[in-house]
Amino acid sequence: MxxxxxxxxxxxxxxxxxxxxxxxxxxxxxxxxxxxxxxxxxxxxxxxxxxxxxxxxxxxxxxxxxxxxxxxxxxxxxxxxxxxxxxxxxxxxxxxxxxxxxxxxxxxxxxxxxxxxxxxxxxxxxxxxxxxxxVDPALTNDKCNFWHFRFDANADIKMDALTDVIKQNDAIKKVYVIGQDYSFGKAVAAAAQRFLAEKRPDIEIVGNELHPIGKVKDFTPYARKIIASGADAVITGNWGADMLGLGKAIIEAGFKGPIYTYYAAADGITAAFGESGKGILRLVSEGQLNPPPSDRVVEYARAFKEKYPDGNLSQTxxxxxxxxxxxxxxxxxxxxxxxxxxxxxxxxxxxxLWGGKLFMRPQDHQLIQDVHILVHTNEGVTFDFDNSGYGLVVESTVKMASMDAPTTCKMKRP
Amino acid sequence: MDLILVTMIDGLVTGLLLFMLSSGLTLIFSMMGVLNFAHASFYMLGAYFAYQISRYIGFWPALFIAPVLVGLVGAAVERYGLRRVHKYGHVAELIFTFGLALLIEEVVQFVWGKGHVEYNAPESLQFALFSIADYEIAAYKIFMIAVAAAIFIALLLILTRTRVGMVIQAALTHPDTVEALGHNVPLVFMGVFGVGSALAGVAGVIAGPVLGTFPGMAVVLGSIVFVTIVVGGLGSLWGALVASLLIGWLTTFAASYNIGMADLLGALGIEPPADLSESLLRDIWTLSLPQVGPILPYLLMVLVLVFRPYGLFGNRDA
The missing domain is CATH 3.40.50.2300 (Response regulator)
Structure with a gap:
């Protein structure tokens, strides 16, 4: 022993x-x-x-x-x-x-x-x-420090890019903002209000509400309210089951305008929306898979799919x-x-790798990059999500989004 | 006015869905005294089975095959699980069903993954049947109502008009006497458990495409089903129906109207404090009806337990 x-x-x-x-x-x-x-x-x-x-x-x-x-x-x-x-x-x-x-x-x-x-x-x-x-904006503002670097566009940058695109769309007169009742949902709603008032004061925010997170079984009543408000577009920061439930209910209730989202893709959500979300769901995100911006991306994505057939290259x-x-x-x-x-x-x-420039802003360590508005579709999709045939195709791009946006970060360097 | 009508229909759909779950659970509880925590898991199994079957032979065969499979699983659970645990008392049974719920969730995650699966309504029902003002009512919703109504009528007829139903009703209250009369009471128990699970399975099959098919779907609906049977009265089919509809309408109407708490309290003649940010009760003043909607059924349950502990239609003391 x-x-x-x-x-x-x-x-x-x-x-x-x-x-x-x-x-x-x-x-x-x-x-x-x-x-x-x-x-x-x-x-x-x-x-x-x-x-x-x-x-x-x-x-x-x-x-x-x-x-x-x-x-x-x-x-x-x-x-x-x-x-x-x-x-x-x-x-x-x-x-x-x-x-x-x-x-x-x-x-x-x-x-x-x-x-x-x-x-x-x-x-x-x-x-x-x-x-x-x-993507909490505070991480590169009040709470910034030298050791933290953020590589995703934060919630404010995404909303800035999104409202840039909405600004050019004259068909949108009324917007409905809906989100989960917690810090991120509130941040999205506040940013939407702020940027829309700045860029398109003529747009009316016909609804701005928060629903309990992860507790709503059936989103139909919310969808009815959105239809009743006469909204031309919906903005939501929902993710997971709340995203899928809300999106499905809105589409089923007969909504035809764009639904602008942060996280309505991959992890089964793309497959579950399938045909019903085609041309309606939009995503604001960095990185481009469709159309592939370069041969390098094609090779990279193919090799990833070969190694992880059930995986998604969802976080470029x-x-x-x-x-x-x-x-x-x-x-x-x-x-x-x-x-x-x-x-x-x-x-x-x-x-x-995904095309475009990246710039790590020294004032606050926020990466400045191209932000895309992507549309959920099955046309022109080289690399799909969830092996569903559906994926995200770049619809419009905001180059170096929020390059000059102010920050409250006062960084102390070692 | 249009919105009220549309909300009535939406609430009816939610309510009838709840009924399909609670009718099985209330029968099982009143007969065996087991609070079946795994009941909502059978609902989830129904959705996943139907998803798997529909990928090969379509939605319509799945509508019939999946509930039968879930029913068989339920019967097997009663025969080889609950019946053995039964002799150790109710606590053991409770823990058994609780563990079963966790087990089913893990198995579902293992087999179908942790994300949503692509389970959609059949093409033939993906259109707006009619619209009230600007509100479209999907054909699938009407189909759900029809299925639930058919199940309620069938259950009611079986329980009150057939010999089997009479044996079940007798076994609910006097199992020993029924056994002494020569009926196989354990078989009746197994049958009721199987049929109850199958009903939950049907609910899963038709709700999966609408509410999403994912490993968390049982948890989302689980607790509300218990509320329903407590409100309706344990063992009462009518109670389950009325309570389900009540809760369906309550939550749907609450989510549909953006009435703030300040409006409600204002109508009662209570004025908000001048400076909200300093007030201790500021959260109450800024709440709106859709935000408190999900807790209303629990409030209803508390009220029912206080004023009518055996439920709205219950006929024995819980």
Whole structure:
């Protein structure tokens, strides 16, 4: 028994040593997002996109700093801020210097605060936070810090781009704003009101309401109200089952105008809308799959589909995160000196894989990029979602959206 | 006026859907004394089975095959699960059905994934049957009403006009006497559980395309079904119908009219405080009817429990 214990201890030690050896070679990136529970499909799909991007865009090209590979280390945060902080600590203890997270602004708020404190107290073990999806505007305004970089367009930028498109559409006279009753739904509604009043004061907001999140069984009454209001267009920040339920009810009630959304795609939603949403559903988002902007995108998307036949290339910004991080590390000449890497990221201009330019705004670390209005259809779709034949096709583009938008960020640099 | 009529129809659809779930649950509860937490899971199974079948042979065969399959699963659960647990008392049964609900949800996620599946109404019903003013009423809604009404009439006739129905009704209150008369009461129990599950399955088949088919669909509807049977009175088919319609209309009307709490309280002669941001009750003043809509059924349940603990149509003390 004792010898067995000794052997086990030795094996464990050897394992640790082996782990430490690979750690020195690889640039490890901690992926902290839900990998179990109700949001697991979104989280897992994001993880696959990160692993694929690291493999395809960095490792196959020989890695960074003369041969060091990117390695994505998954941590399951069950979409809870508390759990995320525990996982963050585990990642830091393992010597990981880069944290990526995206699902839920609540989690991102907790992480950015914790990381700022940690970096202040442990100057020799600092980490960078690369936020690929949490769109609460506060993260690059009041709550900004040097360690946080956001690669998605925030909720205000998306609304700015969306209202730019609405501005040019004279057929829209009445708009109905509806969302889930929590911080993000309220932020979308406030931004819609503000930008519409600024750009098209003649547009009447005929409805502005919040419904309980995840509690509404049947959205038909809401759809009836939208029809009754005579709205020409609907704006909603809904996601998940609330998005599908609301969209289906509105379309079924006979609404023919555009429904502008943030998240009505992938994770089964595209397939579930199918023919009924064709030409009605619009999405405001970055990244372009259809029509494919370049041969590189075709090759990248094909290879992704080959590796993950049931996956969706739904978060195109993930490729931007990986490419820009790799460049910043090369520029800094070190993967451990995250201050140098952060300074290299600041102000970086990059040609996106998906076409167009990217610019990491130094004032607030918000990535400025082209924002598209995409339409849900099955015509001209090269890469569909959910293997349904339906996908998103670029309808209009706002170049470098909100490039000059003001920010309240007062960044302190190390 | 048009909107009231349209909302009546929408509420009727919601109410009848609830009825299909609650009728089975109330029969099972009154007969076996088991609060079946997994009942809404059978509803979910119905939707997923129908989705799978409809991909191969279309919606119409699925409408009949899926509920039968769900019924068989339900009967098997009673025969090989509940009946064995029964001797350990009600707590064991409760925990068993609770675990079953979790198990079914996990299995559904395992087999069909965690996202929505593409389950839509048949092409032949995807059109607006008629419209009232500008409001289109989809043919599928009318189809749902017709199915639910047919089921109610069939159930009522079976329970009150046939021999089987009489045995069931007798077994509800006097199982020992019925058994002494030579009837196979365990078989009756299994049948009722199976048919109750099948009814939930039918609800799933026809509601899946409208309310979405996803692993969370059982949880969304689960609690409201219990509210329905408590309000209606345990074991009463009429109670289940009336309570379902009441709750259907209540939630639909609440969601349809943007009446603020301030308007309601104002009508009662209560003035809002001058400075809302300082007031402790500011949340109450800024609420609107659609926001409080989802809790109204629970409020109704509390009222019913206070003033009529055995439910609107219940005939025995709960």
């Amino acid at each position: 004792r010898s067995f214990m000794r052997q086990a201890a030795f094996a464990a030690f050897a394992g640790l040593a082996a782990g430490a050896a690979t750690a020195a070679d690889n640039v490890r990136i901690a992926f902290i997002d839900p990998l179990s529970g109700p949001f697991a499909s979104t989280g897992t799909n994001g993880l696959h996109q990160f692993e694929f991007a690291a493999e395809k865009l960095v490792n196959e090209k020989g890695g960074v700093l003369g041969g060091r590979k990117f390695e994505i280390v998954p941590f399951d945060n069950k979409i809870s801020p508390k759990e995320s902080l525990i996982q963050l600590q585990v990642a830091i203890d393992q010597g990981i210097r880069y944290i990526v997270q995206g699902n839920s602004s609540g989690v991102a708020n907790a992480l950015t605060e914790a990381i700022e404190k940690h970096n202040k107290r442990n100057p020799d073990k600092r980490v960078l936070f690369l936020n690929y999806s949490a 910004r993930i490729a931007n995160v990986i490419e820009m991080l790799a460049r910043a590390i090369e520029q800094a000449g070190s993967a451990e000196d995250v201050v140098a890497v952060g300074k290299a990221l600041e102000g970086m201009e990059h040609d996106s």
